[in-house]
Amino acid sequence: MTEEVHHLPLMTSDIILERRRNSRIVQTGVCLVLVALVAWSVQVTIIDDTDWERMGSFANVLEATNRFIGIDFALFKDLIVPTIETFMIACLGTLLGVIICIPAAWFGAMNITPFKPVTYPIARMMMTLSRSIHEIVWALFFVAVVGLGALPGIFAIAVRSVGFIAKMSAEAIEDIDPGPVEAIRSVGGNNLQVLIYAILPQILPQVLGVIIFEWEINIRRSAILGLVGAGGLGLVFFRQMNTFNYHGVMTVIIAVLGLILLGEAVSHRVRRSII
Amino acid sequence: MTILKVTDLHASYSTSGPEILKGITFEVEDNDFFAIIGPSGAGKSTLIRCINRLVEPSSGEIIFDDRNVTTLPRGELRMLRRDIGVIFQEFNLINRMSVMDNVLSGRLGYTGNLRTLFRAFPREDIDHGLRLLDRVGLIDHVDKRADELSGGQRQRVGIARALMQNPKMLLLDEPTSALDPKISREVMGLIKQMATELKVPCLCNIHDVQLATEFCNKIIGLQDGYMKFNGPTEDMNKEKLDEIYAMEVL
Numbered sequence: 001m002t003e004e005v006h007h008l009p010l011m012t013s014d015i016i017l018e019r020r021r022n023s024r025i026v027q028t029g030v031c032l033v034l035v036a037l038v039a040w041s042v043q044v045t046i047i048d049d050t051d052w053e054r055m056g057s058f059a060n061v062l063e064a065t066n067r068f069i070g071i072d073f074a075l076f077k078d079l080i081v082p083t084i085e086t087f088m089i090a091c092l093g094t095l096l097g098v099i100i101c102i103p104a105a106w107f108g109a110m111n112i113t114p115f116k117p118v119t120y121p122i123a124r125m126m127m128t129l130s131r132s133i134h135e136i137v138w139a140l141f142f143v144a145v146v147g148l149g150a151l152p153g154i155f156a157i158a159v160r161s162v163g164f165i166a167k168m169s170a171e172a173i174e175d176i177d178p179g180p181v182e183a184i185r186s187v188g189g190n191n192l193q194v195l196i197y198a199i200l201p202q203i204l205p206q207v208l209g210v211i212i213f214e215w216e217i218n219i220r221r222s223a224i225l226g227l228v229g230a231g232g233l234g235l236v237f238f239r240q241m242n243t244f245n246y247h248g249v250m251t252v253i254i255a256v257l258g259l260i261l262l263g264e265a266v267s268h269r270v271r272r273s274i275i
Numbered sequence: 276m277t278i279l280k281v282t283d284l285h286a287s288y289s290t291s292g293p294e295i296l297k298g299i300t301f302e303v304e305d306n307d308f309f310a311i312i313g314p315s316g317a318g319k320s321t322l323i324r325c326i327n328r329l330v331e332p333s334s335g336e337i338i339f340d341d342r343n344v345t346t347l348p349r350g351e352l353r354m355l356r357r358d359i360g361v362i363f364q365e366f367n368l369i370n371r372m373s374v375m376d377n378v379l380s381g382r383l384g385y386t387g388n389l390r391t392l393f394r395a396f397p398r399e400d401i402d403h404g405l406r407l408l409d410r411v412g413l414i415d416h417v418d419k420r421a422d423e424l425s426g427g428q429r430q431r432v433g434i435a436r437a438l439m440q441n442p443k444m445l446l447l448d449e450p451t452s453a454l455d456p457k458i459s460r461e462v463m464g465l466i467k468q469m470a471t472e473l474k475v476p477c478l479c480n481i482h483d484v485q486l487a488t489e490f491c492n493k494i495i496g497l498q499d500g501y502m503k504f505n506g507p508t509e510d511m512n513k514e515k516l517d518e519i520y521a522m523e524v525l
Contacts, residue, residue, distance in 0.1 A: 179367035182329055187440055188357035188384025193391050197380055201371040 071254070072240075072247040079236065079255050086232035087259060089150050089222040093157025094215040097165060100126075100158060104166035109173035112199070123166065131163030135221045139230040153230035157218050168210040172203040209271045216260075216267040223256040233259075278444055278476050279303040279326065284335035286318075286325050295321045297500040299335070303444070308467060309478045310487035310508075313497035314520050319480040322497065323448045326478065327359045328352060340443055357384035360437030360475075362466070364449035366429040368436075370422040374413060377421050377432050378404040381439025400439075407435040411465060427458040434466060438473065445470060447479035451486065459483070463490050484516060 055061060107113050108123030138159050142152030180198035189197065226234020233256055240248035279302065286296040295318045303309050311319050324330035326337060328344060337344040340358060347355055360381070368377050382400045383391060390396065408414050411431040416424060421432060430450060437445055450466065451459035467490050470477050481487045487494060487508075494511050496504030496519040503519050504511065 179363065179365050180369050183361070183363060183367035183369075183436075184380060184383060186327055186329060186356055186359070186361040187381050187436070188353040188355075189380075190353060190388070192388050193383045193386075196391055197369055197372075197383065201369050204371070 067246040068250050070247040070250060072245060072251045075236075075240070075245075075248050075251045079233070079252065082226070082231075082233045082236050083255055083259055085150055086222045086226075086234075086256075087219065089153040089157060089225065089230075089232055090215060090218040090263070093154045093222065094161055094211065094218050096154060096158035097161030097214070097218075098211055100162050101166040101169060104162055105169035105173060108166055108170035111174055111176075111178075123170070127163045127167050127170075129163075130159055130161070130166075133160075135160045135225065136228055139225045139228045143229045148229045148231075150231035153222055153225040153232060156225060156230060157222055160221065161214050161218060165207075165210055165214050169203065169207045172206045173199060176202045205274050208274050212267050212271050216263045219260055219263040223259065276305045277302050278305045278340060279478070280336075280338040281326075282336040282338075284322070284325060284332055284337065286321050286330060286332045288330075294333075295500055296325070296332070299495075299497075299502050301495055301502070301505050303476055303478055305476050306474070307476045307478075307493055308470065308491045309476070309493045309495065310491035311478065311480045311495045311497060312482065312484055312487050312519065313503075315482070316499075317497040318500045319482075319497055320448055323361075323446050323478065323480050326446055327356050327361065329361075353384060357440055358443045359446060360440045360442035360444070361446045361448065362430070362433050362437050362450045364452055366426075366433045366453070368421040368429055368432055370420070372421060373417070374408065374419050374421060374424070374432055375401075375404060375417045378408060378435045378439055381436040384440065404435070404439060407438050410469065411435050426454050427462060430454065430462050431465070434462075434469065438469060438475075442475055445475050445477045445479075447477060447481075449480050449482065452482060459486065 104123050104126045106123075107119040108127060110116070110120065113120045113123070135156050138156035139152055142155040146152050146155070176199060180202070181194055184194045184198045222232055222234075224234045224237075226232045226236065227238050229235065233252055237249060237252040237256075240246075240252060281302070282300050284296055284299040285294060287294045299318075299322060301309075311322060313319055321330055325332045326339070326344070328347075332345055335345070339355065342351075342355060344352075344355060369380065372380075376394065379394075379396050379400060382396060386396065405414070405417070408417060411434055413424075413428060413431055413435070416428065421429060424432065430453075433450075445466070447466065451462050454462060463486055466477070466479075469475075479487075479491065481491075488511065492508055493506065494504060494508055495502060496511075496515065498519050498521070504515050
């Protein structure tokens with residue numbers, strides 16, 4: 001032990017000062033490069049790319065903003081059905097997503113995947129595909145496949161939900177205590193019995209929490225899917241925007257906000273009661 | 276009569292990894308309470324787990340109740356496991372289920388998939404479970420969740436679950452090492468009493484030599500995968516113990 005200490009190079013104030021000088025030079029260099037990058041981005045994307053004439057003076061901007069302030073009460077009765085539709089798209093989409101998640105989570109959990117070299121990559125691919133494509137893109141795809149309406153919205157929500165729910169569920173399965181699994185195997189239980197007795201009870205609270213969380217997010221998602229023709233409030237929003245009825249736009253935004261707050265409140269309460 | 280015959284058993288966790296069991300041979304008679312002692316890492320748990328193939332042995336022969344365990348196909352292995360009750364060190368209960376459901380899970384080997392799905396166990400199983408819970412002193416805790424119980428109580432649930440199988444043999448993997456000394460003695464006493472009453476032979480991993488000599492009639496001493504002792508408890512003495520535990524640095 002003591003011998004090793006003697007082999008250390010002798011430290012002097014010169015070495016320490018030299019090191020600090022060097023690191024200051026590097027830090028200054030990095031900062032300068034970052035500032036230059038930001039300045040260049042502002043020049044290219046904001047200064048060159050904005051239609052300054054259309055924007056006009058500051059007063060014009062305020063006036064344009066002001067157009068949105070106000071509520072179109074006449075629109076209320078036309079919002080009831082789309083609001084319910086948005087809510088149902090979120091619910092049915094989440095439910096369908098959960099069903100797709102069952103094989104995805106089963107294949108994607110390293111410790112229970114039936115045939116690792118094949119089933120594990122399949123599950124991982126499903127999860128990545130689901131998450132890396134935006135819900136609007138999924139909706140566009142399904143509108144093209146099955147036509148306009150709530151159905152493509154439900155499909156888009158379902159497919160988009162798989163990534164998160166399946167990944168979290170697979171991780172929950174990988175984290176289980178293997179003791180109960182061993183116990184159920186040792187009484188002569190088969191794979192289904194191991195699943196029902198030893199795995200599900202351990203992951204259920206966590207998975208339910210994730211599903212409810214995803215459902216809450218899906219309400220947000222389904223509110224905009226109408227923009228591409230997949231039903232619900234988004235479609236009304238799109239129409240109000242196209243007819244320049246800015247008060248109507250505001251009314252729809254408030255309806256969306258109300259629905260999301262409702263979802264958040266429900267989600268919060270339910271998750272608290274199961275965890 | 277011999278219920279279990281193990282011949283030249285070898286086991287390792289991976290083909291390239293170190294061998295955990297290096298040629299173990301012994302026999303369990305149908306009235307034995309057999310102890311397996313030895314320092315940590317000697318292979319006690321692996322040996323217990325090889326008997327019902329929770330761990331696959333790499334070579335050797337295990338004959339249980341006239342069946343060759345090592346060559347049984349999956350389905351028949353499940354049938355065999357029904358006849359061997361296991362009591363675990365960490366209890367291995369299903370925490371979010373009730374005490375009764377945990378005890379009933381001992382019958383899963385006899386329960387179809389549809390009944391499993393709806394937890395629809397037949398009345399005689401429920402009666403049997405209640406009798407066992409009464410015997411282990413938990414009749415007041417039938418509806419409690421398993422994680423509400425103390426350590427000693429949980430192991431009693433573990434005992435009831437194993438006996439629910441109507442086993443022909445019990446495997447005990449350090450059944451008391453998660454418990455304090457007083458509770459340990461009570462739990463060992465209960466296991467011994469139930470085993471004698473139901474005429475079930477036991478094979479018990481235990482690192483507490485005192486408890487082993489007190490409750491068991493035969494002892495196997497393992498050290499680093501080798502069997503250093505195999506004989507009746509009376510033949511065990513200080514020198515042999517010192518040899519078995521020689522590798523443990525104190």
